[in-house]
Every structure is written in C-alpha cells, then in structure tokens.
Amino acid sequence: MPQRNPIVMVDKILDAEGDVAHTGLTVTDRNYFLEEDGRMAEPGLIEHIAQSASAFKGHKALLAGEPLPIGYIGEVKKFHCYVRPAVGDELTTTVTLGAEVNGVTLMTGETRCGEVLVADTQMKIFVE
Amino acid sequence: MTKEEIIAKVNPLLAEEFEVEESDITPDAVIYDTLELDSLSLVDLVAVIEHTFKVKIPAADLPTVKTFADLYNYIESHQA
Numbered sequence: 001m002p003q004r005n006p007i008v009m010v011d012k013i014l015d016a017e018g019d020v021a022h023t024g025l026t027v028t029d030r031n032y033f034l035e036e037d038g039r040m041a042e043p044g045l046i047e048h049i050a051q052s053a054s055a056f057k058g059h060k061a062l063l064a065g066e067p068l069p070i071g072y073i074g075e076v077k078k079f080h081c082y083v084r085p086a087v088g089d090e091l092t093t094t095v096t097l098g099a100e101v102n103g104v105t106l107m108t109g110e111t112r113c114g115e116v117l118v119a120d121t122q123m124k125i126f127v128e
Numbered sequence: 129m130t131k132e133e134i135i136a137k138v139n140p141l142l143a144e145e146f147e148v149e150e151s152d153i154t155p156d157a158v159i160y161d162t163l164e165l166d167s168l169s170l171v172d173l174v175a176v177i178e179h180t181f182k183v184k185i186p187a188a189d190l191p192t193v194k195t196f197a198d199l200y201n202y203i204e205s206h207q208a
Contacts, residue, residue: 074168099175101187106171124168 006032009048010055019097021059023052027089039084045119046076049109052093053125057105074104074124081119089113103127129181134203137180138196145176155197162196182208 009032014022025048027034033044054071061069085091091111098106103126110120129137143150146163153162165173174185177199183206185193193202 099171099178101171101174101190102167104168104171106175124171126168 006030007047008051009033009044010051013055013059014092016056016059021052021056021095023055023093023095025091025093027085027087027091029087031087034087039086042079042081042084042119045081045085045111046073046079046121048091049093049095049111049119049121050076050123050125052095052109053097053105053107053123054127056095056097057125057127069127072126072128074126077122077124079119079121083113083116083118085113085118091118129204129207131200131204134181134200138177138200138203141176141180142173145172153196155200156195158195159193159199177203 010023010025012024014024016022027040031040031044033041033047035041050071050073054069057071058068061067091113093109093111096108098108100106105125105127106122107125108120108122111118139150139153142148142153142163146165146169148163159165159173163169163173170190174190178184181203183203185202185206189202193199
C-alpha cells in the first residue's frame with residue numbers, strides 16, 4: 001500500500017484503543033481516485049480503508065517500539081459502497097482488527113461521512 | 129459444551145463458511161485439505177472458532193490441530 005504521494009488516503013488517526021481505531025480523510029480536489037463527476041471511485045474507498053488498517057498497525061508498532069511494518073491487501077470481502085464521496089466530504093473510518101495468524105490480520109472497516117454510511121468491508125491485511 | 133455438542137456445531141459452521149460438503153468433515157480428515165485452506169483463509173478458521181466458541185487458537189498451537197478430531201479436542205479442552 002503505497003501510503004505515499006500521490007496515493008495518500010488517510011490524513012490522520014483520530015483515536016486508537018485496543019483493537020479499534022478511527023481515521024480521518026478529507027476528500028480534496030487533488031484526490032487520486034476522483035472521477036469526472038467529482039466523486040471518488042469505489043477502489044479509493046478500498047484503498048482508504050486498507051490504509052486506515054495499515055496506519056493503525058503502524059501506530060501499534062510505534063507504541064511497541066517496533067519497526068514500521070509494510071502492509072499489503074491480502075483479500076477484500078463483502079465490500080459495499082453506498083455513497084461515492086464528493087470533494088469536501090470529511091470521511092471517518094472505523095477499523096476493527098480481528099484474528100491474526102502468521103502475519104495475516106482479519107479486519108473490518110466502516111466509513112461514514114457524518115452520520116451517512118459510505119462503505120463497509122472485510123479485509124485481510126498481510127503485514128511484513 | 130460436550131464433545132458431541134461441539135461436533136454438531138463445528139461441522140455445519142465450517143461447511144458453510146468454507147463451502148464444502150458437511151459429509152466431507154470427518155474426524156480423521158485433514159483440515160487444511162478438506163477446507164482447502166491457504167495462509168489467508170487460515171485466519172478465517174481461527175476467527176470463526178474464536179467468535180463461536182470464544183476459544184483463541186494461537187499461531188503456535190496451529191501445527192497441533194491437523195485433523196477435525198484435533199480441533200474438537202482443542203475446543204473442548206480450551207473452553208472457558
């Protein structure tokens with residue numbers, strides 16, 4: 001997950017406790033995944049949720065004094081996009097980490113814009 | 129939960145989750161082969177068992193859980 005320009009899809013971790021974190025992203029007019037209609041393409045939401053999970057794992061590693069891991073999307077399951085976000089939208093994503101086996105972590109992600117549910121999914125993140 | 133109750137719960141659960149015939153799930157069958165697991169779907173098995181029986185299977189214990197009989201015994205011996 002190239003969490004580097006031009007594909008930076010997480011602005012900040014809002015909070016993190018136990019296995020749950022919240023991240024934030026403001027959709028700007030420079031967002032890599034914007035389409036001609038001024039809205040984000042669905043893959044952008046997958047990338048945003050995956051980067052949220054990876055940022056959370058990185059946050060945990062930092063707190064534990066471990067080197068920053070590199071995360072890869074292993075699998076995306078049950079992805080639903082309910083609303084494609086528009087420029088100016090403030091997205092908040094809840095990431096919940098589940099079982100982990102041999103570097104593969106099961107997680108669920110849910111993205112909202114205010115109270116509106118934007119997308120949700122299940123993923124497997126492989127962290128090296 | 130008794131061993132019989134565990135089996136009655138595990139078999140249909142895994143048959144649905146991994147889309148295999150319940151009849152293929154027999155005590156001596158090898159889990160990896162029967163459920164066609166790989167490194168990604170292995171975490172689904174751990175998650176399903178953890179969610180259903182509140183039994184956490186650490187990665188270090190996984191090599192000891194080869195057959196479904198091993199799984200039933202593991203769940204039975206690790207229940208809260």
